[in-house]
Amino acid sequence: MTDKDMYYNKAKQEDYRARSAYKLQQIDDIANILSGGNTVVDLGAAPGGWLQVAADRVGPSGRVLGVDKQRIDPLDHENRNVSTIRGDITDERTIDRITAEVGDVDAVISDMAPDMTGEYDLDHARSVHLARQALAVAMDVLAPGGDLVAKVFQGRDLDGLRSDVDDPFEYVRTISPDASRDSSSEVFLVGKRRIDAPVTEGETLTVDVTAMGEEGDGIATVDGYTLFVPNTEIGDTVTVVVDSVKPGYGFTERQTWAIWPCCELRVLGMIKQRVPTAGTQTRFAIESRSLRVVFDRSTASQTDCQRDAVVSYWACLNRIHRHD
Numbered sequence: 006m007t008d009k010d011m012y013y014n015k016a017k018q019e020d021y022r023a024r025s026a027y028k029l030q031q032i033d034d035i036a037n038i039l040s041g042g043n044t045v046v047d048l049g050a051a052p053g054g055w056l057q058v059a060a061d062r063v064g065p066s067g068r069v070l071g072v073d074k075q076r077i078d079p080l081d082h083e084n085r086n087v088s089t090i091r092g093d094i095t096d097e098r099t100i101d102r103i104t105a106e107v108g109d110v111d112a113v114i115s116d117m118a119p120d121m122t123g124e125y126d127l128d129h130a131r132s133v134h135l136a137r138q139a140l141a142v143a144m145d146v147l148a149p150g151g152d153l154v155a156k157v158f159q160g161r162d163l164d165g166l167r168s169d170v171d172d173p174f175e176y177v178r179t180i181s182p183d184a185s186r187d188s189s190s191e192v193f194l195v196g197k198r199r200i201d202a203p204v205t206e207g208e209t210l211t212v213d214v215t216a217m218g219e220e221g222d223g224i225a226t227v228d229g230y231t232l233f234v235p236n237t238e239i240g241d242t243v244t245v246v247v248d249s250v251k252p253g254y255g256f257t258e259r260q261t262w263a264i265w266p267c268c269e270l271r272v273l274g275m276i277k278q279r280v281p282t283a284g285t286q287t288r289f290a291i292e293s294r295s296l297r298v299v300f301d302r303s304t305a306s307q308t309d310c311q312r313d314a315v316v317s318y319w320a321c322l323n324r325i326h327r328h329d
């Protein structure tokens with residue numbers, strides 16, 4: 006029996022409206038998208054196979070909103086937690102109706118597919134367009150930490166799309182479920198855990214440390230968003246580079262500087278942390294107000310660092326360069 010027959014027959018036996026129901030089951034088993042109590046928006050939901058799976062997995066305390074330009078027959082679902090909208094997702098009014106119906110959602114899942122022309126590049130480009138629409142809807146309605154699933158046909162614009170999905174999520178993965186036909190070029194991009202942060206990775210900013218974390222790092226907040234700042238104390242004002250951004254919190258590093266060894270500058274301060282240096286260049290992180298040396302040149306011994314020793318170092322002040 007071919008894979009097509011197998012999933013087709015299984016869907017008939019198990020009362021699923023479409024064999025694609027098994028794709029969502031498999032994606033969810035791999036990537037953990039649907040949990041009890043979740044609110045889910047299902048784009049391209051007709052005839053309703055994904056709706057049935059999503060409704061089962063979010064359970065009676067969850068909610069699923071299906072959207073399609075085609076009519077979706079009402080789901081006689083025991084949990085009565087499914088509603089539908091008939092509309093084209095490329096029409097702004099459909100997006101307005103979605104946002105009016107649901108607030109912050111936990112997942113946006115899209116199995117949208119264009120009407121096939123048989124022309125590979127065109128079908129690919131149209132599927133990328135629909136996946137980008139799904140990403141736009143996700144940016145409108147997904148709560149921080151929420152997930153996106155978007156179907157797309159493989160082709161030359163897939164990498165660009167994948168990287169655009171990666172940006173607002175903690176990470177992206179590409180899944181090819183077994184239930185997809187062998188002959189199909191479809192894959193599903195899964196954006197995991199939406200990041201909704203007022204800062205971006207690599208950004209430099211000056212922050213006030215207002216609390217201490219359990220691990221001993223300082224905590225600063227930017228528009229209510231928590232940043233962990235190593236080697237600081239409450240009351241410090243420091244310049245940091247954002248190192249990694251997660252949903253709800255991020256990590257920073259103290260801004261570092263490169264000092265050319267031929268220069269002369271006397272810096273007196275406390276060694277706070279040794280940071281690995283590349284090549285022969287010596288790097289410092291300096292808190293400009295107090296000129297506190299956060300880590301020292303490579304010749305300083307580990308013992309010095311551990312003792313928080315006061316060190317001096319000769320270099321020219323005017324030859325200090327920020328290290329990017």
Ligand SMILES: C[S@@+](CC[C@H](N)C(=O)[O-])C[C@H]1O[C@@H](n2cnc3c(N)ncnc32)[C@H](O)[C@@H]1O
Nearest residue numbers: 023049051052053054055074093094116117118
């Ligand atoms: C593969 S089917 C979805 C099957 C569905 N996931 C299920 O399990 O029953 C693709 C759907 O995408 C819908 N679609 C395509 N373009 C759309 C658009 N611009 N707006 C809304 N729905 C769209 C089609 O009408 C079609 O029903």
